[in-house]
Amino acid sequence: MKKYNPQLNANGELHHLLSIEGLPRDILTHILNTAESFVTVAEREVKKVPLLRGKAIFNLFFENSTRTRTTFEIAAKRLSADVINLNIGSSSTSKGETLLDTVDNLSAMQADMFVVRHAQSGAAHLIAKHVAPHIHVVNAGDGRHAHPTQGLLDVFTIRRYKEDFTRLRVAIVGDILHSRVARSEIHALNVLGVPEIRVIAPKTLLPTNVEQMGVHVYHDMAQGLKDVDVVMMLRLQNERMRGALLPSAGEFFKYYGLTADKLAHARPDAIVMHPGPMNRGIEIDSGVADGRQSVILPQVTFGIAVRMAVMSILAGN
């Protein structure tokens, strides 16, 4: 018997996208296959399909992120939805209204979908649990917890370059501890059957018991990158660079920054990924970021297609 999953409806179909954890492989594969068809939409002269015409999608960003908000806005507009951007920091919650009152009010305006970013882990789950049954919630990043569309676009990108997940070695490098991106990537890779997932980081940037997520831990880049097919770099948050966790940005680059020398330990056809925005010269060398193995910009392109897939699966007419 299947465990209860708040993301699925009674028929086992995707109703919200909150986290990759607990999603069955066939749903992930369905999203990736649907995204495939939207890659070609973006290459047309008229980059629009009418799948969400007349739907109202609210970008509820309690934490500012122009970049992520923009990708959802573009995806929604390509699906012909009406998009309302709400930067909630400056809105009713500052007038003393609670988060759920704000959500109730927007729901009463006949919202069809909320795309939610919030600094607190669990915010999107809380909203999904609260809204009426016809409303869909997409988690666009909650605290350190999850960023599922990033995880999906990452595995979509891998699939585009490396066909068979079940033969891959993948390394994730950097600040695993604070990264919702890393968590979503690890879950996605596990669900899709990647046999060897490595994390490479200093001890101070690893969660305790990280091995329980099904990964192998490395503290050395030469060993960790040895023969991998995919190198997934993480962004080092500015606030980590000058804190108790790290000696300095320069020191971090020396040991964990991805340079051509270190990348040489990976397979010659390994691909290099980064969720952006990059700190060039801190977690990644400019030569590698712009080099022939980098698929960092294709990640962005595929991110639009994946978000279109998620939105159309959830709310398509």
Added chain:
Amino acid sequence: MKKYNPQLNANGELHHLLSIEGLPRDILTHILNTAESFVTVAEREVKKVPLLRGKAIFNLFFENSTRTRTTFEIAAKRLSADVINLNIGSSSTSKGETLLDTVDNLSAMQADMFVVRHAQSGAAHLIAKHVAPHIHVVNAGDGRHAHPTQGLLDVFTIRRYKEDFTRLRVAIVGDILHSRVARSEIHALNVLGVPEIRVIAPKTLLPTNVEQMGVHVYHDMAQGLKDVDVVMMLRLQNERMRGALLPSAGEFFKYYGLTADKLAHARPDAIVMHPGPMNRGIEIDSGVADGRQSVILPQVTFGIAVRMAVMSILAGN
């Protein structure tokens, strides 16, 4: 002979919506009837009608209000208009341009409608007087003066639950003195023939000569709510809670906050309204706000339909 009304054109049709004061009953009824048809639009799969296609509607918000701006934006998009949001605090007026120069410039961009919110009473009237004859102005709140679409959605909500205005007792509770919402509600109820309108507030939160607006004054909730059909709560502004006008928020709740006990004085089928955002535990108890008599969220839903009605009556193709 009719008094001159700056909101009506030479044929007595609605040209601007600036205030409910002075609007004839047939115009109010026409707006409410039109809104009725838009309630069903919002329940369709494709929530759009082409009535304002190609029209340019400018949300001119000199005073920030994400919530009200969002309702107008949604209403305009459901009518297929092009919406331009302008937060004017950060714009040309800060470069030394006058309000009317800003309006002239936007008019020259072939605006069809301005939705105006401004901290100063009379701002929307000033703009309406100034613009070219083909441009329509909707007041989305000016100082303490008026907030006519709020008044309209309130009476629309009442009509949905209580059919005959001419048999109703309505109580408006709270900070009448500073509330443009209260003023618009009182005018709307009067125009529609509600025979008994009560206001319940401490003396410090009542305008002088408020009785001249056609209301009965109460300072006690038990007496004021006795046998009413409708309880309209007002939001208590944060800045009032710690000033000369009120002892404290707790004290206010004790005497004027709407609790189940106090509500028991009203008719058993009385409805409870609030314009939002609510201060739970200050002007209204959470149990009442979420209780079976509350129509607070339907107010929000009907607010979209009423704004669609106003916009389409003013500028419909």
Added chain:
Amino acid sequence: MKKYNPQLNANGELHHLLSIEGLPRDILTHILNTAESFVTVAEREVKKVPLLRGKAIFNLFFENSTRTRTTFEIAAKRLSADVINLNIGSSSTSKGETLLDTVDNLSAMQADMFVVRHAQSGAAHLIAKHVAPHIHVVNAGDGRHAHPTQGLLDVFTIRRYKEDFTRLRVAIVGDILHSRVARSEIHALNVLGVPEIRVIAPKTLLPTNVEQMGVHVYHDMAQGLKDVDVVMMLRLQNERMRGALLPSAGEFFKYYGLTADKLAHARPDAIVMHPGPMNRGIEIDSGVADGRQSVILPQVTFGIAVRMAVMSILAGN
């Protein structure tokens, strides 16, 4: 042989609009003629044409300007494009991402056009040089360098009132030194064959060697305005008014502010222009700004048509 021009493609067609300097006269004339057809679109009931349907236009404003951004937004929406507004000050560049990484990312989202405003001269050129061949860049103002759509709308306005450029005397008045508008106007007037272009300003507000741009220098309004057909006023930036360059705003108005008295030196049918926003009583008297010779508001209207023309020529389906 033609000099290499980064704005033109291999066939000599307009690919970016970065500066009027170096644009051939037939391209300028093509833009003006195309704009002519869009003036009538704006007068229709449904002010939309489907020329850019499905195109993604990004307003990249690194320098805040609600007014200019709004004109591009309206122009793009009238062409049925999808418009994404990015106020980049608050975005990724503040997270340490470089300008070109930001541009690469947005390009990877399948942008079709960037409308760029930046405080640094040359920013739009830098972006145009960097982007993929299918992406178009429009300079919406870069430092003191250029503001080509303003220059174009100015000559479009002149052409509407004064048919033959080759018989005109035009005076540009005010802060030439800091004005990208003045530079673009001078280039446009030169390309279109205006035989006599005058600049009128105190020495402190003139670039050195300004004569090399093909203009005649005056320091006195009576002499400079003598018999001109067109008076183009410039906005005096607030920061100039109290600095080493000017004694005071009042002093400036006395000598260079356009009053009815000074305007009487021009031809009786001279037109008065201003790019906005105006400082009434500083560079222009209110009576003149609103007077019968003023075409300041028509400039705004024609600005939309000219921007539609530029966008549709660059990226039209």
